Amino acid sequence: MEEKIICPRCGNTDLKYFGNLNGKLYCRKCITFKGDGIEYQTKIKKEINYQIKFELSEKQKEISQATLDNYTKGINTLIYAVTGAGKTEIVYETIAYVLSNGQTVGFxxxxxxxxxxxxxxxxxxxxxxxxxxxxxxxxxxxRGDIILLTTHQLFRYKNYFDLLIIDEIDAFPYQDNQILEYFSKKSIRKNYIYMSATPSEKIKRIFLKEGFSVLTLFSRFHKNSLPIPKVIKSPDIFQYFFIIKLLKKFHEKNKRVLVFLPTIDLSEKIFKYLKLFFKKINFVNSKRKNKDQIVDDFREKRLTTLITTSILERGITIDDLQVIVMFANHQVYSSQTLIQISGRVGRNIKHPQGHVFFLTSKVTINIKNAIKDIRYFNENM
Ligand SMILES: [Zn+2]
Structure with missing residues (x-):
């Protein structure tokens, strides 16, 4: 009978990832995850309170309570909340409960x-x-009461978190990364909460199959609907014309615009082109130096146009923003990515609306699905 080798750290059983060093086996799959870990310690129970500057909406309160009920019953929760819904604050109640019971929380x-x-x-x-x-x-x-960490650091916390929250469960590099998923599962003592605006089909399927709880929040915290992207169908070459036209129109109204490009090369090429027409413009991509400074320049209105790859598809919140996606038919634009990009607009209560344009030579299934989903969220707010 064939003997099965299992890596004790990451659970890998695939022989091609095992190497041999001086007669000792090692696993290439998890070799980059090195460093100290810590062991679980019980803590003293004490009353923990939290504070938020605004009042949660009725719907937010409802989900906050349902999340806590799930935890007390030992049920895992997926909070499926649209971009700008205010999902972080929804889990505070559960965090406070877990901490009050002397248990540990990982975020x-x-x-x-x-x-x-x-x-x-x-x-x-x-x-x-x-x-x-x-x-x-x-x-x-x-060590801390609340440990905020990247999913890459979960390997340090074996069987440690009574409650593990993973936000943006569908984001790179976590999504479809078996090792990170393995370490996250190993770090949980009791239950977990996943949060996402665009959960993958796989996650939705698992939750359904296991009988876990899916809580949906399809309204933004300011109760305005999500902007529906407008599609401009045109051959690639004409997009060079439309982008100028749109930017001029937005700049006349003093609006800042984030322009998404599918590749690093295109982000540089389009920057060189647009620089001929516009002054307060710059670009970022994963290779760009000082990108934090450039994003700050945009945030603080020293720039009116920022060209970016999908590195800014999530997380960035800028008031009164408009978004244009060029070559939106490109394969990097999954429907999840397009929904996240569109979700950059109208996040602030002062400017809860805005425009999203997709310039594309072909209306792909991903474009159709993204728009269909956004409409669905708006209809089910
Ligand atoms: Zn391993």
Whole structure:
């Protein structure tokens, strides 16, 4: 009989990932996940309160309560909430309950920048608690009441979190990454809450099959509907004309515009082209230096147009923003990505509306599905 080898760290059984070093087997799948981990400790029960600056909407309150009920019954929850719904605050009630019982909370997000952005918000909401952020090189202090971390750091917390929350469960690099999924499962002692505006079919299927709870919130916190993208169907070459026309129109009204391009090359090429017509313009992509500074320039209105790849498809919140997606038929634009990109618009209560344009040579199934889903959310607010 063939002997099955299992990596004790990541559960890998695929022989092609095992190497041999001086007669000892090692696993290539999880070799990059190295560093200290910590062990579970029971804590003293104490009353924990939290504070939010605004009042939750009725619907938010309802879901907040249902999430807590699920946790007390030992049921996992998926919070399926549209972009700009205010889903972070919905889990505060459950977090406070878990902490009050001397249990531990992990709040994981695939991307580091979101961890950094969320840290001051969680600290402010839970002033009585020690909130630590753990990511990349930032991992000297692993202990806290609330641990905010990237999904890449979950391997340090084996059987540790009574409650693990994973926000943006469908985001890169977590989605479809078996190792990260394995480490996240291993870190949970009791239950988990997943949150997403665009959960994958796979996740929805698992929740249905296992009888877990799916709570939907299809209205934004300010109760305005989501902007429906407008499609301009045109051959690629004419898009160079339409982009100028749209940008001029928006700039006349003093609106800032985020222009999405499918590739790094195109982001640079379109920047060079648009620079001939517009002044306060710049571009970012994953290879661009000082991209945080450039995004800040845009945020603080020193730029009126920012060209970007899908690195800014999530997380960014800018007031009074308009969005244009060029070459929207490109394969990088899944319906999930298009929904996230469209969700950048109208997030602020001061400007809850705005425009989203898809310039495309072909109306793909992904474009159709994205628009269909957004309409569905609006009809079921
Ligand atoms: Zn392994």
């Amino acid at each position: 994981a997000i695939p991307r580091k920048d979101v961890v950094i952005e969320l840290l001051p918000r969680i600290k402010e909401a839970f002033p009585m608690c020690k909130v630590v952020a753990v990511y990349g090189e930032h991992n000297s202090d692993l």
